[in-house]
Amino acid sequence: MAQRTGGEPQIDGRSTRWDEHKAQRQVELVDAAVALIEEEGAQFRVQRLAERVGLPRSVLYRHFKDRASLDELIRRRVVESFVKRMEPTLTFDGTVEESVRRVVGAHLDWVAQHPRLYAYMGVADHAMGDGSLVADTKTAIAMMLSDRFGDVLKALGVKEAPIRSVAIGIVGFVDSAVNQWMRDPERELSEEELREMLCRSVWAVLDATLRGYGVVLSPNDRVADLEGA
Known part of the structure; x- marks a missing residue:
């Protein structure tokens, strides 16, 4: 938990490490989505991406707000x-x-x-x-x-x-x-x-x-x- 000393919050290192891990995992998933599109076409299904990376669809979506946010990250890549x-x-x-x-x-x-x-x-x-x-x-x-x-x-x-x-x-x-x-x-x-x-x-x-x-x-x-x- 973040504690205050001298009025300033302390950052929990575990939280920072989790954020870094989540960001890296998101990059990996976007890379996998790009590769899937290259192989199977523009109309890819999220279920196929979940199968490709070995995650349940519900777990995959924890890394993205929704399908639109996933698509936006893919377009940016x-x-x-x-x-x-x-x-x-x-x-x-x-x-x-x-x-x-x-x-x-x-x-x-x-x-x-x-x-x-x-x-x-x-x-x-x-x-x-x-x-x-x-x-x-x-x-x-x-x-x-x-x-x-x-x-x-x-x-x-x-x-x-x-x-x-x-x-x-x-x-x-x-x-x-x-x-x-x-x-x-x-x-x-x-x-x-x-x-x-x-x-x-x-x-x-x-x-x-x-x-x-x-x-x-x-x-x-x-x-x-x-x-x-």
Whole structure:
């Protein structure tokens, strides 16, 4: 029991250890749920998760407020995986073309490798700005792109370009195209063809935007050289 000495409560070490154990157990259960979705699909049942971890369903639920809180933690874990894959690509190393391919490729690769997690997230049901975790993630990636684009443009002497709108448009376009491709039972493009189409389209948007401000670049220009211009 917590005792007061000098007006300050003392924390029971046993309680702290239990909280740590409960938090660690919750992480393990969320990991198991993610693995279950990867194997069996987005519409997983909590009973299957309980069987997988060897716990009665009632005991499993002691670690979560309800099914909605479990789903929220799973979504956060999936988003963490996606963002972890995307963040390193936003450094824009190499040429402009290589940078575009790296970003587009990371998005498409993650989705192709984790189709059931992608379906579980219900990406198509969330547009940027709707306040959901998925929407906030799309917006965060767009803002990271915007900041990086902005740095390059400032180095080129362009300070007033609507780069935030361009970045949001690019993320929305790539996301919509990939989502449609994933849902299409009769895909008109192979994964590699989709990758090429997306890269060409993203470059076309960037090129048109830059030309509107009097900047003409080659996709073979190195980003580091542009920033040092």
